[in-house]
Amino acid sequence: MFRKVCLSFAAVALSAALMAAPAFSKPVIIKFSHVVAENTPKGQMANKFRDLVNERLKGKVEVEVYPNSQLFGDNKVLEAMLLGDVQMAAPALSKFSRYTKKLQLFDLPFLFKDIASVDRFQQSDAGKGLLNSISKKGLIGLGYLHNGLKQLSSSKPLRVPADAKGLKFRIMSSDVLAAQFKAVKATPLKKPFSEVFTLLQTKAIDGQENTWSNIYSKKFFEVQPYITESNHGLLDYMVVTSAEFWQGLPEDVRAEVKKAMEEAIAFGNKVALEKSLDDKQKIIDSKRSEIITLTPEQRAQWVEVMKPVWKEFEAQVGKDMIDAAYGSNK
Numbered sequence: 001m002f003r004k005v006c007l008s009f010a011a012v013a014l015s016a017a018l019m020a021a022p023a024f025s026k027p028v029i030i031k032f033s034h035v036v037a038e039n040t041p042k043g044q045m046a047n048k049f050r051d052l053v054n055e056r057l058k059g060k061v062e063v064e065v066y067p068n069s070q071l072f073g074d075n076k077v078l079e080a081m082l083l084g085d086v087q088m089a090a091p092a093l094s095k096f097s098r099y100t101k102k103l104q105l106f107d108l109p110f111l112f113k114d115i116a117s118v119d120r121f122q123q124s125d126a127g128k129g130l131l132n133s134i135s136k137k138g139l140i141g142l143g144y145l146h147n148g149l150k151q152l153s154s155s156k157p158l159r160v161p162a163d164a165k166g167l168k169f170r171i172m173s174s175d176v177l178a179a180q181f182k183a184v185k186a187t188p189l190k191k192p193f194s195e196v197f198t199l200l201q202t203k204a205i206d207g208q209e210n211t212w213s214n215i216y217s218k219k220f221f222e223v224q225p226y227i228t229e230s231n232h233g234l235l236d237y238m239v240v241t242s243a244e245f246w247q248g249l250p251e252d253v254r255a256e257v258k259k260a261m262e263e264a265i266a267f268g269n270k271v272a273l274e275k276s277l278d279d280k281q282k283i284i285d286s287k288r289s290e291i292i293t294l295t296p297e298q299r300a301q302w303v304e305v306m307k308p309v310w311k312e313f314e315a316q317v318g319k320d321m322i323d324a325a326y327g328s329n330k
Contacts, residue, residue: 027057027058027059027060027061027062028060028061028062028249028253029061029062029063029064029087030053030061030062030063030064030087030088030257031064031066031071031085031086031087031088032046032049032050032063032064032065032066032086032087032088032089032090033066033070033071033072033077033080033086033088033089034046034065034066034067034089034090035067035068035069035073035074035091035193035194036067036068036193036214036217036218037067037068037217037218038065038067038068039217040147040213040214040217040275041145041146041147041148041213041268041269041271041272041275042090042145042147042237042268043067044267044268044271045090045145045264045265045267045268045271046065046067046090046264047065048263048264048267048268049063049260049261049264050063050064050065052260052263052264053256053257053260056256056260057253057256057257060253061253061256061257063088066086068194069192069193069194071085071086072085072086072089073192073193073194074089074091074092074095074172074192074193075095075173075192077089077091077095078091078095078096078098078099078139078240081139081240081241081242082137082138082139082242084242084244084245087241087242087245088142088239088240088241089239089240090145090237090238090239090240091237091238091240092172092235092236092237093106093107093234093236093237093238094106094107094172094173094174094176094177095172095173096133096134096238097173097174097175099133099134099137099139100133100134100137101313101316101317102130102133102316102317102318102321103130103133103134103238104174104175104176104313104316104317105130105317105318105321105322105325106234106236107174107176107177107180107233107234108176108233108309108310108313108317108322108325109180109232109233109302109303109306109307109309110232110233110302110303110306110307111234111310111322111325111326112149112234112325112328112329113329113330114149114231114329115146115148115149115272115273116330117328117329117330118146118234118236118328120328120330121324121325121328122144122236124324124328126321126324126325127144127324127325130321131143131144131238134240135243138242138243138244139240139241139242139243140240140241140242140243140246141238141239141240142238142239142240142241142258142261142265143238143239143261143262143265144236144237144238144239144265145236145237145238145239145265145268145269145272146236146237146268146269146272146273147211147213147214147235147236147237147272148211148212148213148235148272148273148275148276149211149231149232149233149234149235149276150209150210150211150230150231150232150233150234150235151209151210151211151212151215151227151228151229151230151231151232152164152169152207152208152209152227152228152230152232153200153207153208153209153210153215153220153221153224153226153227153228153289154167154169154206154207154224154226154227154228155167155203155206155207155224155225155226156206156226157226157228157290157292158207158226158228158230158292159228159292159294159298160298160301160302161183161184161185161301161302161305161306162184164181164184164185164186164207165184165185165186166185166186166187167186167187167206167207168186168187168189168204168205168206168207169181169186169187169188169189169205169206169207169208169209170188170189170190170191170196170199170200170205170207170208171188171189171190171191171208171209172190172193173190174190175313176309176313177209177233178190179309179312179313180232180233180306180309183305183306183308183309184302184305184306189205191205193218196208196218196220197218197219197220197223200220200223200224201223207224208220208224209232209233210235211235211276212275212276212277212279212280212283213272213275213276213279214235215227215279215283216279216280216282216283217279221283221286221288221289222286222288224289225288225289225290226289226290226292227283227289227290227291227292228292228294229291229292229293229294230294230299230302232302232306239261239265310322
């Protein structure tokens with residue numbers, strides 16, 4: 001009888017040990033891949049997320065950040081994510097066109113007056129709904145991250161649309177951005193972000209569009225004599241993960257990771273606003289590029305030439321969505 005009791009007790013103990021085994025297994029690794037420098041808003045957001053998760057979920061989840069296209073460029077990262085090679089990324093909204101046409105909204109030129117308008121739209125029901133526009137493709141949007149409004153840099157001064165005629169501009173892989181430059185009779189070239197500096201330096205292209213923080217951190221201002229402060233477009237990102245990975249996390253862990261991401265995005269957006277002003281001033285102080293400020297009349301010319309792009313993509317994006325976004329301007 002005693003022997004049976006001992007055996008029964010041993011079996012219970014073994015079962016309990018096996019059930020407890022996962023607590024001692026290796027932590028879940030989240031590889032966060034992005035294409036920009038660590039001192040950019042996205043770079044700082046990713047590092048903030050890493051630090052928050054590694055502190056709060058020590059032993060359970062570990063975040064590894066890979067900046068500067070160390071793992072994948074934005075054109076390949078979503079495919080890699082669906083294969084499980086990375087777990088998180090924050091591609092520019094332009095990069096999602098293979099998965100949904102709805103997010104082309106954010107590439108439309110002169111749609112948003114300022115970043116405050118962007119915030120109002122992204123926090124609205126319509127804006128939040130767009131985070132789910134890629135769910136049928138196995139991807140989940142966790143939030144929007146700002147970089148800022150885009151400026152035009154070039155090898156020659158750009159004051160009116162006619163100045164861009166015949167010039168070659170690097171763009172992200174976006175049909176909207178291609179249409180935008182074709183509207184001013186320029187040639188758009190889809191090239192990886194990691195190649196832009198060399199393309200500008202070797203004069204293989206004449207110009208590019210980007211935010212102040214990217215122009216500064218990637219030193220584009222050193223090889224572009226002119227920057228037109230156009231604020232013509234938005235460069236924002238969507239922090240994204242795969243549905244398979246996200247739903248595979250235990251519910252309590254997923255909640256903590258989501259909370260850390262929300263805090264990191266809020267931090268990144270604050271950085272974006274500050275860096276936009278600081279990096280612009282650093283470029284001015286460098287005296288490497290001349291900053292061109294458009295008059296209201298000159299800006300109106302750009303708007304007039306580029307606004308037909310809205311109509312061109314209205315059927316894909318949705319007129320109601322364009323109206324909602326434009327209505328966020330005050």
